[in-house]
Amino acid sequence: MTNVFVDDEQKAHAFYTDVLGFETRAHIDLGEALFVTVGAPGQDVELLLEPGDSPVARAYTKGLREAGLPCIVFAVDDLRAEYERLRTLGVAFTQEPVEQGPVLTAVLDDTVGNLVQLTQRLG
Template sequence: MPIRITVTSVIVNDQQKALDFYTDKLGFLPKKDVPAGAFRWLTVVGPGEPDGVELLLEPDDHPAAKIFQRALVEDGIPVTSFTVDDVRATHRELEAKGVVFVQPPTPMGPVITATLDDTCGNLIQLVSPA
């Protein structure tokens, strides 16, 4: 019985702002946008991966979500990681687009990481091979 990841999520404080950031700045593509009461079932996928894992931009409406999100940011902990081919090149490209990094490219053993602020309450780590 193979189990597969089809959707994973990040909690965001503003779904439209998150959609704009993840598409305009990070280059993800919109996948699903379905009304769901006061919010939306709003997902994006990686470029070139239209049938890949969907990233759900989950509203932070639950009080515990806000506390969890704030605690991670205060402790400098990324909520998730995305793989890129070259963290240094991606860092330069995203900084040129105005993306704010809280950690510049940093070698960490077999990988190089950088951490950005997604403007919607999260720190996101970028990773590539060293």
């Protein structure tokens, strides 16, 4: 399991499941917070959608965003097709698909404070 800090767990859950196509692994109401994890179908790794309201989390996500750096990278089989599918769903990209050596990459805004890179190995 790894985590990503998010501005809003419910909104993040909707984006990562309804838009990116991840599946819900855990969705537990802890009273003042939620414990929400998602994962790509058929993959063991889970992504914890963690509240990003602490000073450390806010500074971390702000620094990454200001530098234009993604907080996480996901591999896809066909980046150009995924880029078009996501654009059709209204996803905003800060970087369109571009070849970077042996990979094709694109960067999207996950709507909850983060940039996410998609990558496809070429060749």
